[in-house]
Amino acid sequence: MVCATFRFYDGLNDFLARERRGREFDTACARDATTKHMIEALGVPHTEVELILVNGVSTGLDTILGDGDRIAVYPRFSSLDVTDTARIATRPPGRLRFVADAHLGGLARLLRMAGFDTIYDNEFDDGAVEARALEEGRIVLTRNRELLKRRAVEYGAYVRALKPQDQLRELFERFGLAERARPFTLCLHCNAPLRIAAKEEVLDRLPPLVRAVQHEFSTCDVCRRVYWKGSHWQRMAGMLDSAAGARAGED
Template sequence: MTLAHFRFYEELNDFIAPARRKREFALRCARAATVKNAIESVGVPHTEVELILANGESVDFAYRVREGDRVSVYPMFEAFDVQPLLRVRAEALREPRFIADAQLGGLARLLRMLGFDTLYDNDTGDTAVRRCAAEEGRTILTRDRQLLICRDVTHGCYVHAQKPPQQLREVVDRLQLAGKAQPFSRCLCCNVVLEPVEKAQVLDRLPPAVAVRQTVFRRCAGCRRVYWPGDHYARMTAMLDGLMAEVSPDFIRAP
């Protein structure tokens, strides 16, 4: 066995035993164990990690833990650019394209409402989620730690909150998405970007009151649904503004 000392920072402490939180602790590892194995042995999914320092040097997940090592493990940095130090993956977890697992349909809909490319199908199993994330460069959103521990998962985010509004706040805050939001630009049902459309082209599909009062319309090129800024739009706008105001002043309000 190899004895090394580890310390986890910020929200990574939520995954580990209380006695080990926010302090350095000794960890016995199998000989030739990788630092990825060591990190996940204490309960932290590797997808939550952005920077690993072994004895002050940045290392990747394949680094072999050695006797007496002092290892510091960090989540995504919000205030500092650590790109020159990154070794754990080819690119940081900052690309706002997602795939949500079967437990997070409500969150997926809210992310689409903010304009983020978010795939979701409650019939999609973990294997298909992992394959899609790898092929399309998507970040997996899940409440299943075991899914994030899979070797072929490189980009993922464990969602702690249990209700969709709080989940949205958590994800936007952790991944710094507020400044990239484009509310009501994407279809809530099929995730396709909406296109402006003239009233005359959709007039036969509009309720009479809407045809009289509304002048601005958007249509989904996928499912052909038509959207307009009605009462439901106003309620959703108020809901999003209320959720997001406390996250960041950079949140883009819906027009």
């Protein structure tokens, strides 16, 4: 058995027992325990960590801890300048894709609205979310910290906000989504790509008032839903502008 000293910073303290927040504390570690094992044993999902310093040196999640080591753990939004240090990857390379747990259906719909491939099913259990994330290289979205600690979950985000619109703003800031968004290109219901459709093609699927006043449409070839730029579209566009402008307003 070895003993190490930990200090967690900023929002990571939310995951700790109250008596350990905002201060250094000593804790016993199993022999050959890694930084990832101990960070998660103390309550912090590894997906929330961007920088780990062991005795002042930046390191990864697989470093084996020794007796007397001092470990500082920082989240993504720490004010610390980490430009020249080895940061832990918090997102997969390439296009961002998400899988939302069964409690985040509203957020999944808003992410699709913004053009981000997001799978969701209210029947998903934690195992199903973990499997889809592993198989398809998706970022797990959840308010369940234990899900983020599962062995196969490499990338994820603990969603702090409670309301879907606030959750969307949170993810826009965390992952820099404003520059990647492609609004109104995915079906809100089944996540399939939308295509532009002539009015004559979708005429029999339109309510009478829409048929009379709207002329531009898109449709989903999977579920056959039709979309147009009505009042609901305007509200959603305003919501996206608000989410995209949240970070810009802070610069």
